[in-house]
Amino acid sequence: MTLALLGDHRDHPSHRELDALVPRLADELGVSAVWVPTDAPFDVADHDGVWLVPGSPYADEAAVLRAITAAREGGTPFLGTCAGMQYAVVELVRNVLGAPASHAESDGDADDNVVAALACSLYGEERLVTPVPGTRFASWVGEPFVGMHYCGYAPTPEAVEALEAAGVVVGAVADDAGAEVLELTGHPFFVVSLFQPHIGASAGRPIHPLVRAFAAAL
Numbered sequence: 001m002t003l004a005l006l007g008d009h010r011d012h013p014s015h016r017e018l019d020a021l022v023p024r025l026a027d028e029l030g031v032s033a034v035w036v037p038t039d040a041p042f043d044v045a046d047h048d049g050v051w052l053v054p055g056s057p058y059a060d061e062a063a064v065l066r067a068i069t070a071a072r073e074g075g076t077p078f079l080g081t082c083a084g085m086q087y088a089v090v091e092l093v094r095n096v097l098g099a100p101a102s103h104a105e106s107d108g109d110a111d112d113n114v115v116a117a118l119a120c121s122l123y124g125e126e127r128l129v130t131p132v133p134g135t136r137f138a139s140w141v142g143e144p145f146v147g148m149h150y151c152g153y154a155p156t157p158e159a160v161e162a163l164e165a166a167g168v169v170v171g172a173v174a175d176d177a178g179a180e181v182l183e184l185t186g187h188p189f190f191v192v193s194l195f196q197p198h199i200g201a202s203a204g205r206p207i208h209p210l211v212r213a214f215a216a217a218l
Contacts, residue, residue: 001218003033006042006067007053007084013199014054014082014150020202021211028207029215038063044070048218049077049189052084054150054196057106065091077189077217079210082151085182085192086115089155092163092184099162105153114159120176122149122194127174129181129195137171137181137191140213147174147195154194155179181210189217 003025009015025031033051036042039060044050050071058064068091071078080088086103093101093114100112107113129147131138160179164170171181177194184190197208 001031001048001215002046003031003049003051003215003218004036004042004044004047005033005051005053006036006038006064007055008037008039008059009035010055012055012150014196017196017198017201018053021198021207024201024207025211025215029212031215031218042067044074044076047076049079049214051214052078052080052087054082054084056083056086056103056153058083058087061087061106065094069095072184072187072190075188077214078187078191079189079214080192081196081198082149082194083153085194086151086153086155088190088192089114089159089163089182092168093159097162097166101159103153114156115153116156118152118154118176121152122154122177123152125149125176127177127180127195129172129174131172131181132170135169135171135181136183136213137210140209141172142209147180147193147197148199149177149195151194155182189214 038058101114103115104113130144169183174180197210
């Protein structure tokens, strides 16, 4: 099974943790994960799954949005974390709700921001992530847990509310973050999270249940 880590590799704690996770994905879950820069030629169909990894703004935001659309429409398992969640929300609002949508970090403050700066930055911050009972996410993780964040932006409450009305499910919440996890119903696996489930890989922590569920869907 092949997994594309779609993102622009940088010398950042989050990306170093992803690098530590890659060999463990192969050894423990049988998944071969490769980094794919956002500005490189990329076809979602060439991989069994796509993980849109943290690290915004992306080098090629249009390519990122096209990849999200392809995964969503084609049924390719998709995981988006941190910025991956943010850009998935932009794509969903534009192409599922048919409404204008922008990202405050890359587009500036605007009336159609569906991703905006958090009132309290969560860069390098831990928060208690509480699964919503009855969701798929809750079935994977069980009890509340501490999640690490490296983000200053998140989907707006108004965007989340509009997506919920269209059938998107909030899988978890946390103080200062609002919706921590979103699940797209009617898709084999389309889940996005604000917290970063790969943090701790370099310390040998168990692979997070969200990542295990994603791997099982490939």
